[in-house]
Structures are given as C-alpha cells and as structure tokens.
Amino acid sequence: MTTTTPSAPTRARPYRGTKVRRQRVRAAWTFLAPMLVALALVAGWPLLRTFYFSLTDGTLSTLGDASFIGLENYLVYDDGAWYGLLTDPMWWRSVWNTLFFAVVSVSLEVVFGVIVALILNVEFRGRMLVRAAVLIPWAIPTIVSAKMWAWMLNDQFGIINHLLMTLGIIDAPIAWTASATYSMWAVILVDVWKTIPFVALLALAALQMLPKDCYEAAEVDGIHPVRVFFKVTLPLITPALMVAVIFRLLDALRVFDVIYVLTSNASSTMTMSIYARQQLVEFQDVGYGSAASTLLFLIIALATVAYLYLGRNRLQLGGD
Amino acid sequence: MASVTLDKVNKVFGHTPIIKDVDLDIGDGEFVVFVGPSGCGKSTLLRLIAGLESISDGELSIAGQVVNDLPPRERGVGMVFQSYALYPHMTVYENMAFGLKLAKTAKETIHERVMATARILQLEELLERKPKALSGGQRQRVAMGRAMAREPRILLFDEPLSNLDASLRVQMRNEIARLHQRLGSTMIYVTHDQVEAMTLADKIVVLNAGRVEQVGTPHELYQRPATRFVAGFIGSPTMNFLPATLVTGNDAGCRVRAAGIGELALPQDTAQQVAGEALTLGVRPEHLRLAEAAGDNAFEIVNVEYLGNEVYVYLEPKAGETLLIHRSEAPSPWRVGQKVALVPDPEQVHLFDAGDRALGVATARAVA
Numbered sequence: 001m002t003t004t005t006p007s008a009p010t011r012a013r014p015y016r017g018t019k020v021r022r023q024r025v026r027a028a029w030t031f032l033a034p035m036l037v038a039l040a041l042v043a044g045w046p047l048l049r050t051f052y053f054s055l056t057d058g059t060l061s062t063l064g065d066a067s068f069i070g071l072e073n074y075l076v077y078d079d080g081a082w083y084g085l086l087t088d089p090m091w092w093r094s095v096w097n098t099l100f101f102a103v104v105s106v107s108l109e110v111v112f113g114v115i116v117a118l119i120l121n122v123e124f125r126g127r128m129l130v131r132a133a134v135l136i137p138w139a140i141p142t143i144v145s146a147k148m149w150a151w152m153l154n155d156q157f158g159i160i161n162h163l164l165m166t167l168g169i170i171d172a173p174i175a176w177t178a179s180a181t182y183s184m185w186a187v188i189l190v191d192v193w194k195t196i197p198f199v200a201l202l203a204l205a206a207l208q209m210l211p212k213d214c215y216e217a218a219e220v221d222g223i224h225p226v227r228v229f230f231k232v233t234l235p236l237i238t239p240a241l242m243v244a245v246i247f248r249l250l251d252a253l254r255v256f257d258v259i260y261v262l263t264s265n266a267s268s269t270m271t272m273s274i275y276a277r278q279q280l281v282e283f284q285d286v287g288y289g290s291a292a293s294t295l296l297f298l299i300i301a302l303a304t305v306a307y308l309y310l311g312r313n314r315l316q317l318g319g320d
Numbered sequence: 321m322a323s324v325t326l327d328k329v330n331k332v333f334g335h336t337p338i339i340k341d342v343d344l345d346i347g348d349g350e351f352v353v354f355v356g357p358s359g360c361g362k363s364t365l366l367r368l369i370a371g372l373e374s375i376s377d378g379e380l381s382i383a384g385q386v387v388n389d390l391p392p393r394e395r396g397v398g399m400v401f402q403s404y405a406l407y408p409h410m411t412v413y414e415n416m417a418f419g420l421k422l423a424k425t426a427k428e429t430i431h432e433r434v435m436a437t438a439r440i441l442q443l444e445e446l447l448e449r450k451p452k453a454l455s456g457g458q459r460q461r462v463a464m465g466r467a468m469a470r471e472p473r474i475l476l477f478d479e480p481l482s483n484l485d486a487s488l489r490v491q492m493r494n495e496i497a498r499l500h501q502r503l504g505s506t507m508i509y510v511t512h513d514q515v516e517a518m519t520l521a522d523k524i525v526v527l528n529a530g531r532v533e534q535v536g537t538p539h540e541l542y543q544r545p546a547t548r549f550v551a552g553f554i555g556s557p558t559m560n561f562l563p564a565t566l567v568t569g570n571d572a573g574c575r576v577r578a579a580g581i582g583e584l585a586l587p588q589d590t591a592q593q594v595a596g597e598a599l600t601l602g603v604r605p606e607h608l609r610l611a612e613a614a615g616d617n618a619f620e621i622v623n624v625e626y627l628g629n630e631v632y633v634y635l636e637p638k639a640g641e642t643l644l645i646h647r648s649e650a651p652s653p654w655r656v657g658q659k660v661a662l663v664p665d666p667e668q669v670h671l672f673d674a675g676d677r678a679l680g681v682a683t684a685r686a687v688a
Contacts, residue, residue, distance in 0.1 A: 213405035216372055221419030221470060222393020231418070235409045 047297065053290035060284040073291035085291045093267060094275040095299065101184065101259075101271060102252035102303075105191045106245060112192065113199025113244070114237075118229075120200065121207045131204075138197035146261035149190045153177055153262075180268040187259050187269050194258070195251075199244045206240030207233070242311050249307065253300045272296040322383035322396065322473035322506055323348045324369060329378035331364055331530075338364050340530040341378070346508065346523075351500050354510045355517040355553070356527035362510045363478055365527065369508060370476050371395050383473065395474075398467030402479040404459045406451040412438075412462050413447040416469045437469045440502070441495075457488045464499070477509040481516065493519060514554050518542070526550050548600060548676035557605050557632060559670070560644045564601040566593050572682045576601065576671065579638040580617050581662050588671045589682040599679075602670035603662075605632070605647035610654060613661035619644065621658045626650065635660070 054073055058066025075084040085091050120131055137145065152159050153176040161173040176186040210233065218228045256273040263269045265278055276296060280289030324346040331339035338361045346352050354362040367373045368380065371392035380388055387395050406415050413434060420430045438444045441461045451459055460480060467475055477496070481489045497520055500507055511517055517524050518538045526533040526541065526549070534546040538554075545551035551559045564578035569590030577583045578601050593599070610633065622643065623634040631652035635644040644662070646654075654660065671679045 211403070211405065211408070213401045213403050214407055217399065217401060217405040217407075217466070218419075219372060220370055220392045220397060220399045221466075222391070223419060232407055232409075 050290045050293050050297075053286050054294045056287045056290075058286040058290075060280070060286055063286060066287065069287070073287050074295075085288065085295065090267065090270070091272075091275060091292065091295075094270045094272045097184070097269060098253060098255065098271040098273075098299075101188060101191075101255060101269075102249060105188045105195075106248045106252055108188070108192045109195045109199045109248060110241060110245060112196045114203050114241070116196055116200035117203035117207055120204050134200060135197045137194045138201075140194070142194065142257045143261055145194050146190060146258045149186075149193075150177060150262050153186055177262050178266070180266075183263050183266060183269050187262055190262060191252070191255070191258050195248060199241075199248065202240050202244040203237055206237040210236055246304065246307060249303065250300060253303060254296065272299070324474060324506065324508070325379075325381045325384075326369075327379040327381075329365075329368065329380055330376045331361070331368055331373060332376040338530050339368065342530075342532055344525060344532065344535065346506065349504050349506055351497075351507045351509065351520060351522045352525060353517040353521035353523075354508065354525045354527055355512065355514055356533075357553070358512055360527040361530040362512075362527045366399075366476055366478055366508060366510045369395075369474070370397050370399050372399075396472050397474045397476055398470050398472035399476040399478065400460075400463045400467050400480045402482055404451070404463040404483075406459060406462055406466070408451055411448050411450055412443060412454070412465075415451070415462055416466045419466060419470050433469050433471070434465075437465045440468070440499070441465045456484050457492060460484065460492055461495075464496075468503070472505075474506045474508065475503075477507065479510055479512065481511070482513070489516075496520060515556065518554065524554075526553060528553075544678070545602075545670065546678050548602065548672045548678070551602050551670055551672070551678070555604055557645045557647060559602045559604050560608070561642070561672075562601040562603070562637075562644075563639050564599045564671075566590055566595055566597045566599055568595055569593060574671075580619055581664065582617065584664065584666060584669070586666055586669055586671060587681045588679040590671075590679060593673065593679075598674055600672040600676070601664075602672060603664045604668065605645040607665045607668035608646045609663040609665070610646055610648075610660040611663055612658070614659055618659035618661055621654055621656050621660060624652065624654060624656055626652075635662070 053063075053066065055068055055070060056066035057069045057072075071084075073085060075082065075086045077083075116134060120127065120134065140148075151157070153161075155161060155173045155175040155178065158173075158176070160176065161170070164170045165173065174182060176182050214232060215228065218232060223231075254273050255271050256277070259269050259271055260274055260277075265274060265282075270278075272292065273296065276289050276292040278289075279285050279292055283289075324344070326342050326344040329339060329342045329344075330337065342365065354365055356362045364373060368375055369382075371387070371390060375388050379386055382395055382397075407418065410418065416434045416437060417430050420433060425433075434447075435444070438447060441464060443458070443461055443465055446454060446458060446462070451462065454462065460483075463480070480496075481492050484492060493516060496509075500520075509516075509520060518541075521538055523535060524538055524541050525535050528549050534541060534550045536544075541550060541554045545554060548561065552561070562578045562581065564576045567575040567577050567583060569575065569588070571589045571591040573585065573587050574590040574593075575583055575585050576599060581601075584601075619635040619638070621633055622636050625632040625634070627650070629650055631648055631650045631654075633646040633648070633652065633654050635646065637644050646662075673679060
C-alpha cells in the first residue's frame with residue numbers, strides 16, 4: 001500500500017500540467033483575438049478584395065457590374081500580341097524606379113543615420129537639445145516636409161538654386177523636381193533628410209547598449225578607433241540596423257506621398273504606388289489598378305522574405 | 321616586464337580629488353596588490369597606470385620612462401577587466417588575436433602566440449566558442465589570455481575574480497598565482513578582498529580615501545599594521561579595538577589600562593605620549609585568551625559560531641557597538657551567556673594613538 005501512494009500524485013501531475021497549458025493557450029488566443037479580427041478587417045479583407053478586383057474588368061463607376069476576366073489584367077494574348085500589366089513598359093519603369101529609390105535612399109539613410117548616432121553618442125554640452133533637434137525632420141508630416149522642400153527646390157524662387165548660384169556652383173537655375181535627370185535625386189534627398197532621424201535613433205539606442213569596457217579593452221590593446229568601429233561597433237549594432245533597414249525598406253517600396261507631392265505623375269520618378277493610383281483613380285481602371293497593387297504587394301513580400309532570409313544570421317545575433 | 325614608479329601622483333575628477341599624492345615603487349616582476357574598501361581609488365589608480373585616465377598631477381614612469389602623456393597602447397600594458405570585456409561577437413581565438421593583428425604581426429606569429437597562450441590557460445578546447453557559450457571561469461581565463469597574448473610588460477587586473485562564485489574564486493586565485501610564478505612578469509592587481517591580497521601579493525598597497533595607508537609584504541601588514549585602518553582591514557575576522565588610557569610609559573615600554581581588561585604591560589614605545597592620554601588597543605581574535613570570570617570586569621558571551629575547524633566567540637563590548645571576537649581551534653568550551661575575562665597576549669597587542677597611528681615597539685626590547 002505504501003508503495004502505491006507516492007505514485008498517485010505523479011499520475012495526477014501531467015494531467016494538471018495539461019490543464020494549465022490549455023488555460024494558457026486559451027488566454028493567449030483571447031488576448032490575440034481582437035488584434036486578429038482587426039487585422040483581418042483592415043488588412044486581410046482589403047487585400048483579398050484588391051486581389052479579386054485584379055481579376056475583373058471593373059472600373060470606378062461600374063464596380064458593381066465588374067465581370068471576371070481571369071488573369072487578363074496581368075497578361076493576355078490577343079490578336080497576335082501580348083497585352084496586360086506585365087507588358088507595360090511604364091509599369092516596369094515604375095518597378096525599376098521604386099527599387100532604385102528604395103535601395104539608394106535606404107543605403108544613404110543607414111550611412112548617415114549611423115554617423116548622426118555616433119555623434120549623438122558622444123558626451124557634449126547641449127546633447128539633449130541636439131538630440132531633440134535631430135528628431136524634427138522625422139516629426140514633420142511627410143506632406144508638409146515635401147511641400148517645404150518643393151518650395152526650396154523651386155526652379156525660379158527656390159532657395160537652393162539661389163544659394164548654388166550665389167556660390168557660383170551653377171550658372172542657371174535647375175528645375176530640380178521637373179528635370180528627368182535630377183528629380184529622382186531630389187526625391188531621394190528629401191526622403192533621406194526626413195528619415196535619417198529614424199535610423200539614427202535606432203542606431204543610437206543600439207550604441208548605448210554596447211558594453212563600454214570592450215572599448216577600454218580595445219584602447220589598452222592599442223587598436224585604432226576606425227578598426228574598432230568596423231570590427232566591434234558595426235557588428236554589434238548590425239541587428240538594430242537590420243531592423244531599421246527592414247522598416248525603411250518596406251516604407252520605401254511603397255513610397256507615394258513624398259514623390260507625389262514633389263513630382264506628381266512624372267514618369268522619371270513614378271513608383272509602383274503612383275502607377276497603381278494613376279490607373280485606379282485617374283484612369284478609373286479598378287481591375288488594372290488592382291492588378292498593379294497586387295503585384296506591388298507581391299514584390300514587397302518577396303523583398304521582405306529575401307531580406308529576412310539573407311539576414312537571418314545577423315538578426316539572430318541580436319536575439320541573444 | 322618592467323618596473324613602475326609613481327611620484328606624487330594626483331587625480332582629480334571635476335573638483336573631487338580621487339588620488340592624493342601617491343608615491344609608489346613597483347619592482348620588475350613583482351606581484352603588487354592594491355587593496356582597500358570601495359571608493360578608495362584603487363581602480364582609478366590602476367586605470368591611471370593603464371592610461372585609461374589621465375594623471376592630474378605628478379609623474380608616472382614605466383621602465384624608467386615617463387608615460388604621463390602616452391596613450392595606453394604605447395605603455396606596453398595588458399589589462400584584465402572585472403567584467404572580462406570580451407568582444408561578444410568574436411570567438412575565443414578572435415578575441416585573443418584581435419589585439420595582435422594590429423601590431424602588423426605576421427599571421428603565423430599571431431597563431432603561435434594565441435596557441436601558446438591558450439595552452440598555458442587551457443583554452444585550446446574553447447578556441448572556436450563565443451563568450452556567451454563559456455562559463456564565468458572560462459571567460460575569466462580568456463580575458464587573461466587576451467591580455468597575455470600581446471606579451472605586455474605589465475599585466476593589470478581590475479578585480480578580476482569578483483564576478484565568480486566562492487569556490488571558483490579560490491581556484492582562479494591559485495591559477496593567477498601560478499601564472500605569475502611561470503611568466504615572472506610585473507603584475508598589478510586590484511581587489512577589495514583582503515584574502516586575495518594576502519594570498520597573491522609580493523607587496524600589498526593599502527589605499528584609503530585616495531591615499532596610501534601602508535605598503536608592505538602580507539606578513540608586515542599583518543604583524544605591524546601602521547595605522548588602525550590597515551589593522552582593521554587586514555585579517556579575518558577583523559581586529560578587536562578597545563579604548564585604553566596610558567598609565568605610564570617611556571621609550572622602553574608602557575602600562576595601559578583598558579575597560580574590562582585592567583592594566584597591561586606592553587612593549588610599545590610611548591616616549592611621545594603623556595600619561596592619561598587616550599589610546600586604542602588592538603588585539604586580533606586569535607591573540608586573545610578567555611578565562612572564566614565574574615563581576616564588572618567580565619564580558620558576556622553573546623554568540624558562538626562553530627566553523628568546524630575553529631570557533632568564533634562574540635563578546636558584548638564595554639564601549640561602542642562592535643562585538644569583540646575571540647577565535648580558537650574547535651572544540652571550544654564556551655557557551656552563550658557565560659561571563660569571561662579577556663587576556664590578551666602582550667607580545668601581539670597593537671597600540672594606536674589618538675590619530676590612529678600605530679605606536680612602534682620599543683627599540684630596546686626589539687634588540688633584546
């Protein structure tokens with residue numbers, strides 16, 4: 001008898017364990033449910049609707065009578081020639097513009113963001129003030145800052161042309177936002193100006209987490225500061241930079257506002273979002289525009305997956 | 321390997337003086353321990369030698385060369401940090417090789433040096449691991465390895481064992497001592513633990529509030545503490561202090577009276593003192609004898625601690641709040657509540673003047 005009594009609680013224990021686990025799972029779902037419902041309503045449903053519309057010939061005025069036309073918005077062979085979004089050179093131009101904009105602007109933002117973060121990480125008088133001031137471009141709504149820059153870049157009255165001409169760098173005013181040569185760079189400049197604070201803030205947070213004694217050890221060992229930056233600082237803040245890059249990349253791939261305000265529908269700066277909006281709103285072609293939106297979604301998803309896959313080791317480093 | 325000389329070295333942070341007029345000679349190959357309570361400036365002194373902090377005033381020389389304005393890398397020092405300060409993203413091998421790569425050392429030389437160091441510290445199995453996959457003791461060894469691999473003239477240790485648990489601390493203490501015997505290089509070691517100081521040092525520097533209280537061998541510091549502070553800091557359990565008055569004395573010895581003990585004949589030279597002057601009597605717990613007693617002069621036993629090999633008996637003091645301690649080999653006949661008389665061994669009693677300076681033993685006696 002005495003030998004059986006101790007085994008009774010051992011039998012009961014796993015049962016109690018599963019009960020607790022079941023309760024936890026239930027609690028987790030309860031907390032997750034509102035978020036899942038909200039996501040399904042504001043993200044899932046529109047996405048599915050857009051995908052559905054991309055398979056129809058709907059227009060803004062005839063949304064109700066839209067009929068299913070399969071993949072014809074994407075690609076169709078008709079009368080000896082290919083038609084559809086995938087054959088539209090303007091679409092591919094937009095894709096290229098978007099990727100170019102995203103890669104160049106995010107790269108510049110990371111480089112300058114890290115430089116700003118390194119400066120802010122140094123102890124100096126008035127550091128708090130400078131930190132707050134650096135955040136201002138990020139705090140201004142994009143439309144406002146884009147409008148502001150549009151004025152500054154204005155070919156006739158803009159201060160930038162005025163300054164450059166006074167300094168003798170250029171002879172005649174440049175139409176920054178209208179010229180096919182400069183408009184993309186003007187747009188990148190404004191985006192970089194606006195988003196450096198974001199990257200700088202993330203990088204600064206990472207810098208302040210760094211173990212100070214490692215730097216003292218490097219100092220005693222006589223390692224050159226530049227080498228310490230590339231061999232110690234940069235690898236250690238990489239996880240934070242990876243996060244900054246993915247945030248920025250997602251933003252840049254769907255860029256709309258800054259470009260639309262600065263250059264409107266100009267083809268030299270047209271991005272996927274602007275292309276989709278033009279088809280949907282200006283040309284009223286909901287089916288075609290939705291197809292562009294769907295492809296835009298797929299490209300962003302693809303870029304994200306590729307980035308996460310390539311960066312998986314670096315990101316894991318930060319998880320430790 | 322090199323000697324280190326400090327001449328009137330001062331360090332001021334803002335307006336707060338941290339290191340005050342420190343003079344120190346550290347010989348080539350010596351193992352010197354800076355010891356003192358937290359905030360006494362011992363770590364700052366080490367960082368001054370390393371070059372991580374600049375000297376406000378005075379002169380610091382390494383191997384005869386003044387290094388006040390030299391950056392750390394030109395001082396030829398290696399440092400082991402309390403927190404180990406390992407580069408978290410590098411393997412053990414990379415951690416040790418990182419400091420070597422700069423010196424334009426050939427690849428084979430780097431590899432040889434890292435491997436040689438790893439062999440000494442038994443790190444060969446761990447070379448491919450990252451610091452997070454190591455135990456505290458292993459990290460400690462890597463930190464030492466990194467400092468040693470550069471073959472510095474002086475090895476500096478900043479409380480290297482304080483993040484380890486007690487048993488590992490004893491083990492690493494032994495390893496450091498053996499390392500010093502083997503390398504023979506000059507080592508400067510900072511700790512707040514007097515046991516580490518006593519066991520490791522050729523020479524101990526006791527610091528208090530930015531000043532050097534006393535420099536000496538562990539034996540000198542234990543036998544002849546120069547001040548009451550040193551007397552209380554070195555030795556465990558700590559020395560008992562009793563208020564006393566000088567009855568009579570000259571340069572050949574003296575008689576003092578202490579509450580609860582009565583009059584004692586001591587060998588200290590009190591030629592500079594006057595009768596009736598207030599002194600402090602210092603007796604180590606191991607230099608006391610207890611005898612059964614009764615009446616006003618008896619001390620009451622308030623606690624008895626049994627440690628297996630020895631027994632600590634705690635006594636209610638006549639003045640102040642610090643309990644007096646008696647230490648003897650186990651077993652001990654004493655029980656809580658018993659009344660006892662204190663019988664100090666006159667040869668082992670220390671006497672401090674009103675300024676807490678130790679009074680020297682009369683020379684006449686010392687010769688005899």
